[in-house]
Amino acid sequence: MIKKEEMPLCDVATTVQLIGSKWKTLIIRDLITGPKRNSELHRSLAGVSQKVLTASLTSMIEDGLVERIDFEKVPPHIEYQLTPLGESLLPVIEAMRKWGQFYKEQDLRR
Amino acid sequence: MIKKEEMPLCDVATTVQLIGSKWKTLIIRDLITGPKRNSELHRSLAGVSQKVLTASLTSMIEDGLVERIDFEKVPPHIEYQLTPLGESLLPVIEAMRKWGQFYKEQDLRR
């Protein structure tokens, strides 16, 4: 018998686990257009708290999706950019974007 | 039951909100192969509680992704199947599946 914690996740679940949280897909979407600073993300992701933004970025760095670039300046200048692995998510994001748009159109017709 | 008075979400976030919860994508994946009964889903989604399964299905029915078919029998025979809208999620699920597989391969090479 396999414990739940050890239960192998299917490929779909792996993806959900990595980018399924509230803000991660939006962060990736923002980073697709190029590296961004903390303050830029905080502005474009209207509504995210600083804590959650940091936590999301840290988690994505650990997962190898995002890279943190420290320009070693004072005052601090740090940028976040997608790794090649992060960029490989583009088809997923795009599929989700297209479907979300499609769904909203369906919703209007009810 | 449906809270639609939230701030406008981008298309990507719409999709995440609809299928981003822990079990929904897995339910859809299971239903892609045809209608399933409650007990079948409860078995194939190893680890899900009855409450969460019901809640997920109810939510997906409200969102128009899943249809509940009552055969009006005793003992009860009820099946859940994807609506056309639910089936339209196939490309998203497939993109996530492919990427999840890709990610796990990357992970092994580190």
Added chain:
DNA sequence: CAGAATCCTTCAGGATACTG
């Protein structure tokens, strides 16, 4: 068989203030 009812735990997310 399907799933409603109950009670409980966890934690993602949020608000705010502070620091190098």
Added chain:
DNA sequence: CAGTATCCTGAAGGATTCTG
């Protein structure tokens, strides 16, 4: 500017029992 450090709340998820 780029974060920590706290404290807090609600929602998601879970375990178990009961019922038509």
